[in-house]
Every structure is written in structure tokens, then in C-alpha cells.
Amino acid sequence: MPDWVNLHFVSLLNGLAIGFLLFILAVGLSLVFGMMDVLNLAHGVLFLTGSYVAWFVAGPSPSWGGFLAALTVAALVGGAAGALLSLACDRLSRRTHLAQALLTLGVALIAAEVLSALFGNDVHSVNPPEALDRSVSVFGHAYPLYRLCLIAIGVVVAGAVHWIVERTLLGALVRASVSDRQMVSAVGFDDRRVKALVFGLGALLASVAGVLGAPIYGARPGLDVTVLILALVVVVIGGLGSVRGALLGALVIGQIETLGRALLANFASFLLFGALALVLILRPRGLLAPANGSRS
Amino acid sequence: MTIQRITRRGILGAIGASALAGLPGCRSGDKGSASEGSGARRVKIGLVIPQAGVYVPLGTDLKRGWDLFLERHGGKLGNHEVTTVVADEGDSPQSGVPAVQKVLQSDQVDVIVGVVNSAVALGSQDSIKEAKKLLLVANAGAGAITGAARSPYIWRTSFTNAQIASVMGQHLAKAAAGQRVYILAPDYAAGTEVLTGFRKAFEAGGGQIAGEAKPAFGKTQDYQPFLAPIRQSGAKAVFCFFSGAEAVAFVKQYHQFGLHAELPLYGSGFLTEGSVLAAQGEAALGIQTTLHYCAELDSPANREFVAAYRAKYDAVPTCFSVQAWDAANVLDRALAQATALDGDSLSKALASVGTIENSPRGPWSFDGQSPRQQVYLRKVEKRESGYVNAVVADLGAFSQPA
Numbered sequence: 001m002p003d004w005v006n007l008h009f010v011s012l013l014n015g016l017a018i019g020f021l022l023f024i025l026a027v028g029l030s031l032v033f034g035m036m037d038v039l040n041l042a043h044g045v046l047f048l049t050g051s052y053v054a055w056f057v058a059g060p061s062p063s064w065g066g067f068l069a070a071l072t073v074a075a076l077v078g079g080a081a082g083a084l085l086s087l088a089c090d091r092l093s094r095r096t097h098l099a100q101a102l103l104t105l106g107v108a109l110i111a112a113e114v115l116s117a118l119f120g121n122d123v124h125s126v127n128p129p130e131a132l133d134r135s136v137s138v139f140g141h142a143y144p145l146y147r148l149c150l151i152a153i154g155v156v157v158a159g160a161v162h163w164i165v166e167r168t169l170l171g172a173l174v175r176a177s178v179s180d181r182q183m184v185s186a187v188g189f190d191d192r193r194v195k196a197l198v199f200g201l202g203a204l205l206a207s208v209a210g211v212l213g214a215p216i217y218g219a220r221p222g223l224d225v226t227v228l229i230l231a232l233v234v235v236v237i238g239g240l241g242s243v244r245g246a247l248l249g250a251l252v253i254g255q256i257e258t259l260g261r262a263l264l265a266n267f268a269s270f271l272l273f274g275a276l277a278l279v280l281i282l283r284p285r286g287l288l289a290p291a292n293g294s295r296s
Numbered sequence: 297m298t299i300q301r302i303t304r305r306g307i308l309g310a311i312g313a314s315a316l317a318g319l320p321g322c323r324s325g326d327k328g329s330a331s332e333g334s335g336a337r338r339v340k341i342g343l344v345i346p347q348a349g350v351y352v353p354l355g356t357d358l359k360r361g362w363d364l365f366l367e368r369h370g371g372k373l374g375n376h377e378v379t380t381v382v383a384d385e386g387d388s389p390q391s392g393v394p395a396v397q398k399v400l401q402s403d404q405v406d407v408i409v410g411v412v413n414s415a416v417a418l419g420s421q422d423s424i425k426e427a428k429k430l431l432l433v434a435n436a437g438a439g440a441i442t443g444a445a446r447s448p449y450i451w452r453t454s455f456t457n458a459q460i461a462s463v464m465g466q467h468l469a470k471a472a473a474g475q476r477v478y479i480l481a482p483d484y485a486a487g488t489e490v491l492t493g494f495r496k497a498f499e500a501g502g503g504q505i506a507g508e509a510k511p512a513f514g515k516t517q518d519y520q521p522f523l524a525p526i527r528q529s530g531a532k533a534v535f536c537f538f539s540g541a542e543a544v545a546f547v548k549q550y551h552q553f554g555l556h557a558e559l560p561l562y563g564s565g566f567l568t569e570g571s572v573l574a575a576q577g578e579a580a581l582g583i584q585t586t587l588h589y590c591a592e593l594d595s596p597a598n599r600e601f602v603a604a605y606r607a608k609y610d611a612v613p614t615c616f617s618v619q620a621w622d623a624a625n626v627l628d629r630a631l632a633q634a635t636a637l638d639g640d641s642l643s644k645a646l647a648s649v650g651t652i653e654n655s656p657r658g659p660w661s662f663d664g665q666s667p668r669q670q671v672y673l674r675k676v677e678k679r680e681s682g683y684v685n686a687v688v689a690d691l692g693a694f695s696q697p698a
Contacts, residue, residue: 144552
């Protein structure tokens with residue numbers, strides 16, 4: 001291994017772990033916007049809901065069962081919330097993006113207040129499942145096992161989302177709805193149901209990401225805004241509506257958040273938006289923006 | 297919801313403050329005659345401690361120390377029957393300052409004890425001064441409270457942030473001579489005081505700082521980006537200050553990323569004090585900290601205190617329990633000599649209590665209005681009962697640094 005890589009190995013690896021977590025969070029936001037033209041500003045609060053679910057259902061030192069239960073509950077809550085949001089946004093489909101943004105922002109603010117009323121203003125920390133709560137040696141560097149698992153989960157989710165969008169009937173319907181919604185209705189599919197399903201899946205991924213991220217970020221008021229901003233930066237850098245773009249954007253931001261902070265500690269707070277500004281200047285549509293906003 | 301509550305309290309506090317400003321003289325006059333007029337002498341204490349929010353564990357320990365002292369002294373302090381009124385400080389000055397005003401104004405207490413948050417102590421100065429009542433700070437560690445922003449009515453039985461940190465700085469300059477140390481603390485007032493106190497003492501002893509990091513306070517959960525530069529700085533040891541959930545997260549990640557095997561971790565005692573130590577578990581093994589108290593201290597006063605505390609609460613006392621115990625302890629002495637219960641008489645009495653020989657923390661005395669006390673070097677060890685902060689050395693007596 002070259003010296004430089006060896007020196008920064010842990011930062012690079014951690015960048016991957018954070019990157020894949022951001023991917024699971026951001027891919028839903030990207031698909032919902034790119035394919036359905038809805039900018040869901042309640043995405044961050046869905047993540048935070050997942051984090052609180054992890055703390056509440058699984059407890060501070062969860063067993064496997066507790067953690068899986070938290071994932072299931074978060075998936076159900078997230079999916080249902082997404083479907084409801086989709087129905088609410090559907091009524092605004094002829095209005096501008098601003099109307100949708102205001103609706104989802106309002107929902108996000110209310111939901112965040114409800115969460116802090118329910119769970120208080122404390123910082124809750126959550127441990128990984130007991131079996132994963134230890135470190136392993138990776139090329140001689142100690143690294144938390146849970147974060148390695150996060151990388152693996154991220155790879156699987158990325159593959160699954162890609163497969164769904166590119167290879168399944170649902171994916172075909174989604175792409176068709178974007179191209180010509182009336183034609184999809186004409187051949188007998190209810191496009192509102194497709195929208196609700198995609199919106200629900202996107203929201204489900206956000207709240208699942210919240211559970212997965214809880215052992216790293218904990219659960220606290222204000223986390224929703226932090227992750228929403230990260231997710232927005234990811235999709236803008238990657239290009240809206242593209243699964244591959246979201247993946248690339250998430251991995252880039254993951255590295256900026258870890259390796260960047262390690263290398264340029266004094267400029268840490270400028271790096272994230274510096275990168276965003278750079279991409280907006282050089283590639284205003286994102287690094288991997290699809291030509292018509294519909295391809296994965 | 298929260299905003300509404302704070303606002304309502306804020307308004308209440310403002311009304312309280314303006315009412316106070318109007319009639320300070322007649323209030324203290326009333327009180328004095330009332331307590332002298334009746335046969336049995338009485339004193340009313342306002343215990344202002346967090347009962348909600350992130351500092352609840354500290355509030356619990358403070359209350360236990362206070363209650364235990366009273367219980368073992370027949371509910372009396374210096375021949376005065378004690379009535380304790382508890383008020384919730386919360387976790388910010390928005391809730392804490394009104395709580396102080398509430399006990400002054402509507403509960404008409406003679407003395408205020410407690411206050412965890414330094415901003416609350418500093419923010420209450422004016423109303424304390426107007427009311428001419430004594431505030432005995434049982435935790436808040438900002439140097440200014442008994443230093444630059446000193447008020448004659450505010451005394452302290454706890455510590456100052458820089459006091460604890462500078463002792464470690466002095467110790468490490470000798471113990472790790474010639475080795476560079478990396479320092480970290482959250483980016484807020486107490487964190488800055490700790491780092492400044494450590495740096496001053498460490499550099500004065502000939503030590504060299506390898507680097508410094510200040511993670512955002514209350515927002516940082518992933519410390520990996522702060523841990524990576526430590527390795528690259530060439531430091532041979534790390535000094536840090538975190539408390540509560542942050543102490544748990546930092547210590548666990550320091551261990552998970554394998555730094556504990558290469559760089560010994562030193563800290564201000566709060567890093568491993570109280571309930572956080574159980575949550576850190578194995579990751580805390582070997583961490584060395586300085587603090588003005590240690591439950592493992594082998595002295596008659598401490599053995600008796602720990603046994604009584606265990607018997608009553610089935611828990612190990614913390615420095616917070618001792619700070620409240622000692623607040624009661626010094627009040628006991630001051631009330632025995634004081635001629636009246638107003639701030640001026642009690643301050644005068646406190647100034648002459650001399651050395652507190654029977655404190656669980658070891659003998660201490662007031663230097664100015666803050667303790668001159670022994671500071672101990674402690675190391676986390678595993679015993680059959682669990683993880684403890686074992687005493688390594690008594691580093692000597694220290695006052696609040698200038």
C-alpha cells in the first residue's frame with residue numbers, strides 16, 4: 001500500500017462508510033425529485049424519525065432482534081409517511097415547485113417539533129447490535145466492525161435500487177410515467193399508485209438510513225436539518241434523478257466529510273459547500289445528470 | 297411547545313426581576329426580623345438543580361449529596377431548622393435564570409445552593425446582588441464566577457474548569473517530559489477554559505502542544521474526523537475534556553479506532569466521572585484524569601461518606617454529590633456563627649470557616665470565594681464491582697488559577 005493511502009487509510013474507509021450511509025439517505029430524495037418532480041424537504045425528518053425509532057425500539061445497547069425490529073418499524077413508518085406525502089403532493093402537482101417545497105417544509109417543521117415533544121431535547125446515543133460493537137483490524141488499522149457492515153449494506157442497497165429501477169416492472173412504470181403519464185393511465189395503470197409507491201420507497205430508505213446511522217450520529221433535535229442539507233448537496237453534486245449520480249455524490253461527500261476534514265482541518269466547515277459551488281460552476285446539472293432526467 | 301414554555305418563564309422571570317429591583321431593602325429587612333423573632337431559628341434554602349434536560353444526572357447527584365448531609369445532621373444546619381425548596385434549573389440559562397429568580401422572589405429563600413450551568417450563575421448575578429442573598433455554587437465551573445466577574449454574594453464549593461485542567465497540564469509536563477500532547481475539547485466556554493488552563497500550565501512546565509481540535513459542542517457524534525489528525529500530528533499523548541453523552545461517544549470511538557493502544561488518553565476528571573464510566577466500559581480502561589474527588593479515596597471521612605451514600609441510594613457518589621454535601625457542610629459552619637441570614641452576614645461567616653477538615657474530598661478551604669483543594673490523579677481500573685477511578689496520586693493542593 002502506498003504510504004499516503006496507508007496514512008489516511010482509516011479516513012478513506014470511514015469516508016466510504018459515511019458515503020454509503022448518505023447514499024441510502026439521498027437516493028430516495030434524488031429519485032422522487034428526478035422522476036416525479038417533487039422536492040421533498042421532509043426527507044431529513046424521516047431520517048431523524050428512524051434514528052429516534054432506533055433509540056426507542058432497540059434501546060441504547062440493542063440485541064440483533066431489537067435492531068431488526070427497529071429497522072422494520074422504521075421501514076413501516078417511513079413507507080407510510082412517504083405514501084401520505086405523495087398523496088398530499090399530488091394535489092399540488094399542477095402548482096410550482098415552491099408550493100411543494102412549502103408543503104413538505106411545513107410538514108418537516110411540524111414533524112420535528114412533534115419528535116422533540118415525544119423524545120425530549122436530549123442527545124440520545126445508540127450502540128450497534130452487540131455482536132457488531134467491536135473493532136476489527138483492516139490491513140493493520142483498527143476499525144469499528146459496524147461501519148464495515150454499513151459499507152456492505154450500502155453496496156447491497158445500491159445494487160437493489162439500480163435493479164428495481166432498471167429491470168423491474170415497477171422501474172419500467174416509473175420511467176414510463178415520467179415520459180408520458182397519460183399513456184401509462186391509458187394502458188390501465190393508476191399513476192398515482194406508482195407515485196405513492198416510489199415516494200413510499202424513497203421515504204422508507206430515508207428512515208431506514210436513520211436507524212442505520214443512529215449508532216454513528218445518535219438521535220438529537222437538529223439532526224434532521226443537518227442530514228437534509230447533506231442529502232441535498234449529494235443529489236445536486238450527483239445530478240438529480242440518477243441512482244448512479246446519487247451514489248457518486250454520496251461517496252464524494254463521504255470523503256469530503258472525513259478525509260477532507262483530516263487533511264484540511266482548518267477549512268473543514270468550508271469544504272462541503274466549496275465542493276458544491278465547484279460542481280455548480282463546472283457541471284451545473286451535476287456530475288452524472290441524466291439527459292432527460294429519467295434514466296438511472 | 298418548548299419555545300412557549302421558555303417564553304412564559306422568561307416573562308415571569310422579567311416580572312420577578314423588575315419587582316425585585318423595586319423593593320430590595322424591605323425584603324431582606326422582613327426576613328431578618330422573622331427568623332430572629334420566633335424561638336426556633338429557621339433557614340429556607342433554594343436548591344436550584346437540573347431536573348430536566350441533559351444535566352439531570354448531575355442534578356440527581358447534587359440532590360443526593362445535599363439530602364444525605366441534612367439527614368445525617370437531623371435536618372439542621374448550624375442550629376437552624378432547614379426547609380429546602382427545589383427548583384428546576386433545566387439545561388440552559390433560559391430556564392435556569394428564571395429558576396433562581398423564582399426561589400428568590402416567590403419562595404423567599406434565604407440562601408440559594410446548586411447551579412450546574414455557569415451561564416446561569418453569571419446570569420443570576422444581578423438579581424442575587426439586588427436581593428443581597430448568598431448563592432453557594434455547587435457545580436458551575438467558569439473561572440469568572442469567582443474571578444473576573446466576582447460578586448461578594450456568590451461563593452463556590454466545586455472547582456473551576458481551569459483548576460482541574462491546569463493540574464493535569466503541570467503533571468503531564470513532568471510525567472511525559474519532552475513528548476508532545478494533542479488537546480481536544482468541545483467548542484464552548486467550558487471547553488475553551490479547560491484547554492487554555494491546560495495549555496498554560498503544560499507549556500509553563502516545558503511541554504509542547506502537538507495540535508488542538510474543538511469539535512462542535514452538542515452536535516458532534518462521529519469523532520473519526522478529529523481522531524485522524526491526532527495520529528498525523530506526531531503526538532505521544534492526548535488530553536481531552538468531554539462530559540455526558542459526548543464523553544461516552546469520544547472514549548468509545550477513541551478505543552474503536554485503536555488509538556488507545558498507541559496514545560495514552562488523559563482528561564479532565566468529568567470524562568470518566570459518574571454514570572458515563574459504566575457506559576464507556578472497557579473502552580475507558582487505563583484513562584488517566586485529574587479531579588478534586590475520587591470515590592476510591594482511602595480516608596476515614598470518605599469511607600464513612602461512601603458507605604452512607606451506598607446504603608441510602610445504592611450508588612457510588614460522584615464529585616457532584618460531594619460538592620453539594622460540602623455546600624451543606626460549609627453552610628452548617630457559617631450559619632452557626634452568622635448573626636443574620638442576609639448575604640453580607642453569611643459571606644462574612646463563610647470567609648472565616650477556615651479549613652474544612654472532614655470533607656470526603658480531603659481538607660480544603662476557601663481561597664477567595666472558591667476552594668483551594670487537593671487534586672487527585674486517577675486511573676480507570678476494573679474491579680469486581682465494575683469500572684472505577686482508582687487513585688494514583690495526590691498531586692497536592694491547588695487554588696483557582698489566575
